[in-house]
Amino acid sequence: MAQSCERPAVILTGFGPFGDHKTNDSWTSVCQVAQGDRGKELEERLNVRLIIQEMPVSYEFTDVTVPQLWTEHCPLFVLHVGIHKDDLFRIETQSRRTNYDLDDVNGCKPTDFQCKAGQCDVLATTLNVEKLLQDVKTYVAERKTDVDIILSDDPGNYLCGYTYYTSLCADAGRALFLHIPPPSSAVPVSSKADVVEAVLVHSLQQVRTACAAQAGVASAV
Numbered sequence: 001m002a003q004s005c006e007r008p009a010v011i012l013t014g015f016g017p018f019g020d021h022k023t024n025d026s027w028t029s030v031c032q033v034a035q036g037d038r039g040k041e042l043e044e045r046l047n048v049r050l051i052i053q054e055m056p057v058s059y060e061f062t063d064v065t066v067p068q069l070w071t072e073h074c075p076l077f078v079l080h081v082g083i084h085k086d087d088l089f090r091i092e093t094q095s096r097r098t099n100y101d102l103d104d105v106n107g108c109k110p111t112d113f114q115c116k117a118g119q120c121d122v123l124a125t126t127l128n129v130e131k132l133l134q135d136v137k138t139y140v141a142e143r144k145t146d147v148d149i150i151l152s153d154d155p156g157n158y159l160c161g162y163t164y165y166t167s168l169c170a171d172a173g174r175a176l177f178l179h180i181p182p183p184s185s186a187v188p189v190s191s192k193a194d195v196v197e198a199v200l201v202h203s204l205q206q207v208r209t210a211c212a213a214q215a216g217v218a219s220a221v
Contacts, residue, residue: 008076010048010204011069012196015082015159018057018105025183025192026081027054032193033200042197046204048076055080057105057159062166063116070170077207078167078175079200082160083182089195090152090179091133094124095165099157115165123168125176127206132199139198145191152179173210176203 012034014027033039034050043050051073055062069075084090097120101113110116129151137149155161155177167175178199181187 007043007047007049009051009073010046010200011051011053011073011075011078012200013053013055013069013078013080013163016054016056016105018159021083021183023183024083025189026083026180028189029180029192029196030081032189033197042200046201048204051075055159055163059100059104059108059110059159059162060106062159062163066163066166067117067170070167076174076211077200077204078170079196079203080160080163080167080175080177081196082155082163082177082179084179085182087148087181087185087187088179089147089149089181089192090155091129091136091149091199092155092160092164092177092179093129093151093153094122095155095161095168095177096122096157097165100162102158104159110162115162115169117166118169123165123172125168126173127176127203132202132206135202135205136195136198139202140191140194143194145194147187147191147195149195155179174207 012030014030015024017024030052034052039050053069097115097118099113100110103109133151140147155164164177180192
């Protein structure tokens with residue numbers, strides 16, 4: 001029987017509607033990046049399978065679906081995308097386990113306002129976020145995408161932070177969260193998609209470098 005040569009999975013998620021946001025640009029941007037000709041070209045260039053998931057703004061859905069995505073697909077990398085309140089793009093560096101005291105779209109809150117996953121109060125990605133920020137800025141500048149991108153250590157106490165913490169529990173070296181401007185922003189969806197792609201490309205580059213280094217250490221033992 002021939003061995004499988006299936007490409008590694010990379011997962012991108014965006015959120016569904018909530019509150020006044022009848023259209024959520026996080027999901028729209030993910031679709032622009034991962035679907036159609038652009039998605040096919042990106043899969044070929046990165047040698048990956050792109051898997052996308054729309055996330056209802058629901059704690060219960062997150063509790064079930066995020067661990068399930070990690071278990072079923074064994075992804076090389078997971079990028080979660082959500083919207084923020086201003087025109088800045090934020091690469092989130094960490095998330096916390098507690099203080100999720102806001103109702104989701106179903107009017108529910110987590111028990112004790114805590115994420116079901118993990119034990120640590122705060123978890124941070126182990127990606128080199130300073131380098132990532134510079135690489136992403138260069139990538140989008142080369143495409144003449146004029147946006148402001150910063151690092152942030154506060155993804156909030158709603159589904160963005162909750163989802164990120166759940167993924168960091170699965171693997172802090174393969175998960176990241178990106179906040180993009182809301183639909184009301186002057187930043188076009190095309191620019192939002194460019195930043196999503198840039199973060200994906202350069203995060204994946206770091207993950208593969210780390211995997212290669214670990215493989216080298218293992219072979220030397």
